[in-house]
Amino acid sequence: MKVLILAASSLLYSDYVLANIEKITVYGHRTGLIGDAISASSGIIGQGEISNRPMLRSAEMLELIPGMAVTQHSGSGKANQYFIRGFNLDHGTDFASNIDGMPINMRSHGHGQGYTDLNFIIPETIATISYQKGSYDAQQGDFSAAGSAYFNLIDMPKHQQIGLTVGEDNYTRVVALGSTQAATGTLIGAAEWQGYDGPWDDIDEDVSKKNALLRYAGPLANGNLSLSAMAYDNDWNSADQIPQRAVVQGLISELGSLDKTVGGSSSRYSLSANWQGQNLQANAYLIDYELNLFSNFSYFLNNPINGDQFHQADSRTITGLAVSYQFTQQAALPINHTFGIDIRNDDIDNVGLYNTQARQYLSTVREDSVNETSYSAYWQTQIDFSQRLEANIGARYDYLKASVNSNNALNSGDADDNLITLKTSLNYLFSDNFAAYVNYGQGFHSNDARGATISQDPISLDPADKVDLLVKSNGAELGLRYFDERHFNLSAALWWLELDSELLFVGDAGNTEASDASKRYGIELSAYYWLNDQFSLDTEASFTHSRLDINSNNNYVEGAVPLVASAGMNWYITEQWQTSMRIRHIGKRTLSDDGNNRSNPLTVVNGLISYQQTHWKVDLALLNLFNSNDHDIDYFYASRLAGEPSDGVEDNHFHPIEPRTVRLNLSVLF
Known part of the structure; x- marks a missing residue:
C-alpha cells in the first residue's frame, strides 16, 4: 500500500509541491506487492509486524515468512533449527540470510555448513525483512536453493525507547534504542542485554547475551550512505537433545540432561x-567471528570411559565487497538492466573438532585453517511487454576457491569449482488486484571446503571420498496472488525443487555430510483477512513431498517436513489495547531413510496482550499458552548410555519445547 503525503497547506499542485512530495511505503501483510514482486512467494515484513509477534527467541522473526518454522535443539546461544519447503535446514544450509549487505551464513563452519546464527540481531533495529522463497532472482547466490531473507536496518527510528522485560526462569532483557541528528544525517544507537536460566531440571543456561549497534545514515554525493558497527557476545550452558529411552526408564525427565557440562560461547x-x-549501489563489510561449542549427542558410544563430549571451534574473519549498477535501455520496449559483482573471503584461522570431558581437552580429532574466496557476477533484465505482462531474465556466475591446511597432511589441499545458474520469470496482471507468476531458477549451496580436500577419515583413518565444492539446485514455481486493500490478501504457489546433493545430520559427529540428490514438490497457501480495522485473521500452510533421487525404497529424506502451518488473530480492541494469538504446527518429520521412524507433530500456541499510551507501552507475552510438551526437534540415531551394549541403541533423540512461560515488558517511548 503506497501513500503520498503532500506537505503543503493551501498550495495547489504546483511544480514546487510536486518536487516536495514525500513517498511513504507501508509494508506488511496488507501490502499485496502486485506488480512489484517477481513471484507469488516473496514479500516484505515491516517493524510493526515484528514488534507485535509473540516470540520466545529473536530468530523467530523468520516465522513471519509464510511456511517457515524456527525451533531449537540445544542451548539458547547457538543457531536455531529452520524448516521451510520440506527442508530441515539444520542451521541454515539452503536458506540464505543477509543483514545490511553482510552475509550471515557461514561457509565451512565448525558446527554445520551454512550456519546461521541470528542472536546478534536486535529485533527493534530491523526496519524490514524482505524474503524470497525459491531462487528466481540473479542476486540470490550461495545457500539460496530454498530461499533467502534480507534484514534491513533502520535509518530513522519511529521513536526512541528503553525497555525492560522480565519473565519466569530468571528471564531478563533490557533494550535501549535512540537517535540524534548528526551533520546532515541521523546517528542511531541501540543496546541489548539478555539473561536467562531456562526451565531445565539439571542446569541453568546462565545466558548472558550482549548486543550493540551504532549506525549513521545520511546523504552523500547525490546518494544515501549508511555506516554500521555491530557487536555481539554471548555465553551459555546447554540442555541438549536427549534419548527417549532415558526418559522412559526414569533416568531423567523430559527437561533433564545427561551431560550437564555442555554449552558454549560466541x-x-x-x-x-x-x-x-x-543507478549505482555499493557495499563493503568486515566481520570478526568466534564460536566455541561443547556438545554430546552419543554419550558413551565412541569413548566408554571419558564419554563422547566434543568441542567445535570456529574463528574467522570475513571481508566482502559488492557493487551493482542499474540502468534503463531506450528501446521499443522498456527494458531495465541490473549488473552486479560480489567478492567474499572467509579467512578461517581455526576450525577444529576436539574430544573433551567436562569442557576439558582430551585429544584433537581434526584441526584446520581454511581460506575461501568467492567471486560472483550476475546480470538481470526486466522487460515490460505491456502494462500487464513483465518478464525477468537473469544469469549468475560463481567461482569458489578454497585452501585447506589440516593437522593431517593427507587432508590438506586446494579445491575450486564454478557454475553458471539461470533465472527467469514471467508475471501477468489480470487486474490491479490479481496477478499470476511462472518462475524457473537454478540455485546452489557450497559444501564444506574440508570435504572437498579430504583423503582420510580423521576418526576411522579409512580412505574418504571428496565432495563437490558447489552443488546446484533446479526449481520452478507457478503462483497466484490476489490483493484487496480493504479485506483480503491471498497467495498460492505450486513449486518443485531438485537438489544435486542433500546434506544430512550425523548425530555422533554433530555435523552434516553430503548425501544423494533429492526431489521436492509442494503447494503453499497464505491468506489474510481483515474483518474491519480492528480485527484480522491469517493462515499459512505449506505441504511438501520429499524423496532422495535414488533407485531404492530407502529414499526418504531424513529430517524432511511434510507440513508446516500457522494461523493467527490480531484484535485492536481500542486505540490502546491490542491482543494477538498464534498457533504453529509442524507435521510428523521423517527421521530415517526407510520412512519407518517419524517424529510426533509439534503444535504450540503463543499469545500477546499490549497496552500503549503516547509515551509508554506494556506487553504481556504468553508463550506455549497451553503448556504443550511436544518436541522442538527429533533425530533417530545410535547412542550409548552407561551399561548398554558397545554398539549402542538406536533411539529417538529429542529436545522438548519449553513449558508455558509468561514475560512482561515495559517500554518507555520518547
Whole structure:
C-alpha cells in the first residue's frame, strides 16, 4: 500500500509541491506487492509486524515468512533449527540470510555448513525483512536453493525507547534504542542485554547475551550512505537433545540432561558501509567471528570411559565487497538492466573438532585453517511487454576457491569449482488486484571446503571420498496472488525443487555430510483477512513431498517436513489495547531413510496482550499458552548410555519445547 503525503497547506499542485512530495511505503501483510514482486512467494515484513509477534527467541522473526518454522535443539546461544519447503535446514544450509549487505551464513563452519546464527540481531533495529522463497532472482547466490531473507536496518527510528522485560526462569532483557541528528544525517544507537536460566531440571543456561549497534545514515554525493558497527557476545550452558529411552526408564525427565557440562560461547563484531545512488549501489563489510561449542549427542558410544563430549571451534574473519549498477535501455520496449559483482573471503584461522570431558581437552580429532574466496557476477533484465505482462531474465556466475591446511597432511589441499545458474520469470496482471507468476531458477549451496580436500577419515583413518565444492539446485514455481486493500490478501504457489546433493545430520559427529540428490514438490497457501480495522485473521500452510533421487525404497529424506502451518488473530480492541494469538504446527518429520521412524507433530500456541499510551507501552507475552510438551526437534540415531551394549541403541533423540512461560515488558517511548 503506497501513500503520498503532500506537505503543503493551501498550495495547489504546483511544480514546487510536486518536487516536495514525500513517498511513504507501508509494508506488511496488507501490502499485496502486485506488480512489484517477481513471484507469488516473496514479500516484505515491516517493524510493526515484528514488534507485535509473540516470540520466545529473536530468530523467530523468520516465522513471519509464510511456511517457515524456527525451533531449537540445544542451548539458547547457538543457531536455531529452520524448516521451510520440506527442508530441515539444520542451521541454515539452503536458506540464505543477509543483514545490511553482510552475509550471515557461514561457509565451512565448525558446527554445520551454512550456519546461521541470528542472536546478534536486535529485533527493534530491523526496519524490514524482505524474503524470497525459491531462487528466481540473479542476486540470490550461495545457500539460496530454498530461499533467502534480507534484514534491513533502520535509518530513522519511529521513536526512541528503553525497555525492560522480565519473565519466569530468571528471564531478563533490557533494550535501549535512540537517535540524534548528526551533520546532515541521523546517528542511531541501540543496546541489548539478555539473561536467562531456562526451565531445565539439571542446569541453568546462565545466558548472558550482549548486543550493540551504532549506525549513521545520511546523504552523500547525490546518494544515501549508511555506516554500521555491530557487536555481539554471548555465553551459555546447554540442555541438549536427549534419548527417549532415558526418559522412559526414569533416568531423567523430559527437561533433564545427561551431560550437564555442555554449552558454549560466541561473538560477532562487524563494520559495514552501504552507498546507494540513482543507478549505482555499493557495499563493503568486515566481520570478526568466534564460536566455541561443547556438545554430546552419543554419550558413551565412541569413548566408554571419558564419554563422547566434543568441542567445535570456529574463528574467522570475513571481508566482502559488492557493487551493482542499474540502468534503463531506450528501446521499443522498456527494458531495465541490473549488473552486479560480489567478492567474499572467509579467512578461517581455526576450525577444529576436539574430544573433551567436562569442557576439558582430551585429544584433537581434526584441526584446520581454511581460506575461501568467492567471486560472483550476475546480470538481470526486466522487460515490460505491456502494462500487464513483465518478464525477468537473469544469469549468475560463481567461482569458489578454497585452501585447506589440516593437522593431517593427507587432508590438506586446494579445491575450486564454478557454475553458471539461470533465472527467469514471467508475471501477468489480470487486474490491479490479481496477478499470476511462472518462475524457473537454478540455485546452489557450497559444501564444506574440508570435504572437498579430504583423503582420510580423521576418526576411522579409512580412505574418504571428496565432495563437490558447489552443488546446484533446479526449481520452478507457478503462483497466484490476489490483493484487496480493504479485506483480503491471498497467495498460492505450486513449486518443485531438485537438489544435486542433500546434506544430512550425523548425530555422533554433530555435523552434516553430503548425501544423494533429492526431489521436492509442494503447494503453499497464505491468506489474510481483515474483518474491519480492528480485527484480522491469517493462515499459512505449506505441504511438501520429499524423496532422495535414488533407485531404492530407502529414499526418504531424513529430517524432511511434510507440513508446516500457522494461523493467527490480531484484535485492536481500542486505540490502546491490542491482543494477538498464534498457533504453529509442524507435521510428523521423517527421521530415517526407510520412512519407518517419524517424529510426533509439534503444535504450540503463543499469545500477546499490549497496552500503549503516547509515551509508554506494556506487553504481556504468553508463550506455549497451553503448556504443550511436544518436541522442538527429533533425530533417530545410535547412542550409548552407561551399561548398554558397545554398539549402542538406536533411539529417538529429542529436545522438548519449553513449558508455558509468561514475560512482561515495559517500554518507555520518547
